[in-house]
Structures are given as structure tokens and as C-alpha cells.
Amino acid sequence: MPDTHDCPGCAAPDLAFAAHDHAHCSHDALERAEALTAATGARLTPVRRRALEILLEEHKALGAYDVLARLAAEGFGNQPPVAYRALEFLVEQGLAHRIQRLNAFTACVHPGEDHAPAFLICRACHTVAEAEASGARQSLEAEAARAGFQVERTTIEALGLCPNCRGQA
Amino acid sequence: MPDTHDCPGCAAPDLAFAAHDHAHCSHDALERAEALTAATGARLTPVRRRALEILLEEHKALGAYDVLARLAAEGFGNQPPVAYRALEFLVEQGLAHRIQRLNAFTACVHPGEDHAPAFLICRACHTVAEAEASGARQSLEAEAARAGFQVERTTIEALGLCPNCRGQA
DNA sequence: TCTTGACCTGTTATGATATTACATACATAG
DNA sequence: CTATGTATGTAATATCATAACAGGTCAAGA
Structure with missing residues (x-):
């Protein structure tokens, strides 16, 4: 299993916006997913695995129905729960994230x-990058603590323009 | 028009979770809304004003259809756009916020x-408190800048337990 | 005064997102 | 082999959101 220094996500915070060997990038993530689920006993079944592969094809967010259409075209079930269940599993296992702003x-x-992700969502090309949010998360926790609030989950997202689309505007 | 020191929101970051004179709190917000819209020329029409009053009744988030039902019962239109348009206006004017996590x-x-709000959402009683997010927002902007990303809008929300519900668990 | 144009409200229709409930299949521990 | 838990498939429905168009109001300018 690769260590942290091999992790493309860690090596390049702007990974999603930069040209990179995406085949390697997604292959790597898939391998990690397999190792992780094997380690915890979670079952990365064919639908789930395929759903993850679909999400890994691009650094974008896909709606459940987009994923569903792809799965259905490949012979899996074609009703919404098929996609929602696979996606829910991936999110629970930390293999995927939900982008609240996009319902995707x-x-x-x-x-x-272990990471506290923030998401950078380009409104022009719809690329979604995962950035480190530990600083933001800490600030948020501190503010919450002032109000006596106990944080369980956080949503930290930014909408704007990625470096590529900025250039074109 | 009251200055910052009269603002219940500023005076108490945990306002929503604490017992307080809510009649004064909401009355105050409504007055401010009137002053603001008058100042900018925006029109706080009857539906819009009523929608704001409905949101102000409690420190919770209401879905568009909840607001719609209330408006319809009072003689306004009963189709979704009636509520969505009023709410959109309020959000644009900074009189209301959208909670992404709740679609509400x-x-x-x-x-x-001028404020960068974060939201503390209690999963037990569904109270929503507005906290200061300038620290979190700054961290997020810094991280985004590292990736060359230009932030336009942020979503910063925490889900967890408010002080009251924590005690009961 | 009349007209124009901007904006607001209402309604119909539809689209997009998400869940509940139940039936079936499949793996594996006993 | 069979009981149990878990995963998948499907039907039906709930929930959230927008497009498109019609009619109303009001104020600025011809």
C-alpha cells in the first residue's frame, strides 16, 4: 500500500486543475479503495466498485441520476436506489464525498x-478540487465551541473560478 | 437605525440556542430589513415581507414548500415559484440565507x-444558529489561493448537537 | 394623458433530486 | 442445509426546483 508521499492528492492540492496522469491518479485511488475495504471488511461489490470508477473518471461531481444512467447502461438496476445506495456506501467508507452545493x-x-476536506467548485468548467480544510475546520470548531455547539460533520465548500477558467475570463 | 451594539446576533453568537426575547429579536430584524431595503430601493412587497416574517418566527430553517404553505394559507399564490421568488429576493438582499445541507x-x-456566516445546525432540535465564519473563510481563501482558485461564494456549515440537546443525550 | 418599460405576482406544467416499501438473491456461520 | 444478515432490484411516491407565459402595477418620459 502506497504511503502518503505517493498520494497525488497530497502532493498537489491543485491536482484537479492541473494536467496530470489521470489514468494513474484514478487507478491509484481505486487500489486504495480496494485495500481499505479489504482491511475493514466492507464489501466493494461490482455496483459499488463501478460507481466509484465512474466518479473517478473525471474531477467533477456527478448527480446520482448521472451515475445511475451509466450503471443502468451497463446492466445494473435502473432505479434511483441503485445509485443512491452505492453512493451512500462510498461516502460512508470515505471513498467519495457529497457536494452539498451541487447535490452531487x-x-x-x-x-x-484522515482529512478534513474542503471543495473548490469551478462554476465555469465544473471541476471540483479537494483542498485541505483543517484550518477552516479548526476555526469553525472554535466558533462552535463558543456557542457550546458540538460539531459532528462539516460542509466547507467554495464556488468560484479555477485557474484555467480565470485565464479565459 | 440601530448600530452594531444593538444587534442581538453580534451580542450573542449563541443567540439561537439561548432563551431570549425573541419577539424583540425578530422585530428588530424586520425593522432592519425595512431600513435596508428602503435604503437600496429594493421593494419589500407584502409576499416578501411575510415570507421574511415567517422565517423569523423561529431560529430554524424552513423549506420553500413550508413557506409556500404558510403564504398560500394567507391568500398569496400557492404555486412553488411564489415561495422561491420571495426567498430568492431575501437571500439576494442578505435578509435570509440558504442552508445547503437542508435545502432550506x-x-x-x-x-x-457585512458578515461571512457559518451555520450551526442541530440535528436533534433542528435549530440553526448563525456564527461568525471570518476565520474559517480566511483559511479557506488561503487554501484556495494556493491552488490558484478564485473564491466567489462560500458554504460553511456544521451539523451536530446544540448545547441544549447535548445535555439531554 | 397615454404609452412604454421594468418589475412583480400568479398559474400551468414539468424537471430534478431523493426515499419508502417490499421482493428477491446471495453469501456465509451454524 | 438452513437460518441470518446483507445486498440488489423494482415500483411507487415524496420532495425540491425551474421554465415559460399571462396579467397586473407603477413610475418615467413622450
């Missing part, structure tokens, strides 16, 4: 590493 | 003051 899902770029 | 809306507790 994106593959995690460094599964298995 | 909540009244702003200190309209008119």
Missing part, C-alpha cells in the same frame, strides 16, 4: 487518509 | 452587517 458526488482523491 | 432557508440574524 465526487470521488475522494486521497481515501484512507 | 433561514432568516439572517444581523442583516445589513
Whole structure:
């Protein structure tokens, strides 16, 4: 299993926006997913695995129905729960994330590493990058603590323009 | 028009979770809303004003259809766009916020003051508190800048337990 | 005054997202 | 082999959101 230094997500915070060997990038994530689920006993079944592969194809967020259409075309069930269940599993296992702002899902770029992700969503090309949010998360927790609030889950997302689309505007 | 020191939102970051004179709190927000819209020329029409009053009744987030039902019962239109348009106006004017995690809306507790809000959402009682997110937002911007990403809008939300519900668990 | 144009409200229709409930299949521990 | 838990498939429905168009109001300018 690769260590942290091999993790493309960690090595390049702007990974999603930069040209890179995406085949390697997604292959790596898939391998990690297999290792992780094997380690915890979670079952990465064919639908689930395929759903993850679909999310890994691009650094974008896909709606459940987009994923569903792809799965259905490949012979899996064609009703919404098929997609929602697979996606829910991936999110629970930390293999994918839900982007609240888009009601959509994106593959995690460094599964298995404890991380507090923030998402950078380009409104022009719809690329979604996963950035480190530990600083933001800490601030948020501190503010919450002031109000006596106990944080369980956080949503930290930014909408804007990625470096590529900025250039074109 | 009251200055910052009269603002209940600023005075108490845990306002929503604490017992307080809510009649004064919501009345105050409504007054501010009137002053603000008058100042900018925006039209706080009857539906819009009523929608804001409905949101101000509680420190919770209401779905568009909840607001719609209330409006319809009072003689306004009963089709979705009626609610969505009023809510959209309120959000644009900074009089309400959209809570992405809940697909719902909540009244702003200190309209008119430039602020970067974070939301603390209690999963037990569904109270939504507006906290200061300038620290978190700064961290997020810094991280985004590292990737060359230009932030336009942020979503910063925490789901967890409010002080009251924590005690009961 | 009349007209124009901007904006607001209402309604119909539809689209997009998500869940509940139940039936069937499949793996594996006993 | 069979009981149990878990995964998958499907039907039906609930929930959230928008497009498109019609009619109303109001104020600015011809």
C-alpha cells in the first residue's frame, strides 16, 4: 500500500486543475479503495466498485441520476436506489464525498487518509478540487465551541473560478 | 437605525440556542430589513415581507414548500415559484440565507452587517444558529489561493448537537 | 394623458433530486 | 442445509426546483 508521499492528492492540492496522469491518479485511488475495504471488511461489490470508477473518471461531481444512467447502461438496476445506495456506501467508507452545493458526488482523491476536506467548485468548467480544510475546520470548531455547539460533520465548500477558467475570463 | 451594539446576533453568537426575547429579536430584524431595503430601493412587497416574517418566527430553517404553505394559507399564490421568488429576493438582499445541507432557508440574524456566516445546525432540535465564519473563510481563501482558485461564494456549515440537546443525550 | 418599460405576482406544467416499501438473491456461520 | 444478515432490484411516491407565459402595477418620459 502506497504511503502518503505517493498520494497525488497530497502532493498537489491543485491536482484537479492541473494536467496530470489521470489514468494513474484514478487507478491509484481505486487500489486504495480496494485495500481499505479489504482491511475493514466492507464489501466493494461490482455496483459499488463501478460507481466509484465512474466518479473517478473525471474531477467533477456527478448527480446520482448521472451515475445511475451509466450503471443502468451497463446492466445494473435502473432505479434511483441503485445509485443512491452505492453512493451512500462510498461516502460512508470515505471513498467519495457529497457536494452539498451541487447535490452531487465526487470521488475522494486521497481515501484512507484522515482529512478534513474542503471543495473548490469551478462554476465555469465544473471541476471540483479537494483542498485541505483543517484550518477552516479548526476555526469553525472554535466558533462552535463558543456557542457550546458540538460539531459532528462539516460542509466547507467554495464556488468560484479555477485557474484555467480565470485565464479565459 | 440601530448600530452594531444593538444587534442581538453580534451580542450573542449563541443567540439561537439561548432563551431570549425573541419577539424583540425578530422585530428588530424586520425593522432592519425595512431600513435596508428602503435604503437600496429594493421593494419589500407584502409576499416578501411575510415570507421574511415567517422565517423569523423561529431560529430554524424552513423549506420553500413550508413557506409556500404558510403564504398560500394567507391568500398569496400557492404555486412553488411564489415561495422561491420571495426567498430568492431575501437571500439576494442578505435578509435570509440558504442552508445547503437542508435545502432550506433561514432568516439572517444581523442583516445589513457585512458578515461571512457559518451555520450551526442541530440535528436533534433542528435549530440553526448563525456564527461568525471570518476565520474559517480566511483559511479557506488561503487554501484556495494556493491552488490558484478564485473564491466567489462560500458554504460553511456544521451539523451536530446544540448545547441544549447535548445535555439531554 | 397615454404609452412604454421594468418589475412583480400568479398559474400551468414539468424537471430534478431523493426515499419508502417490499421482493428477491446471495453469501456465509451454524 | 438452513437460518441470518446483507445486498440488489423494482415500483411507487415524496420532495425540491425551474421554465415559460399571462396579467397586473407603477413610475418615467413622450
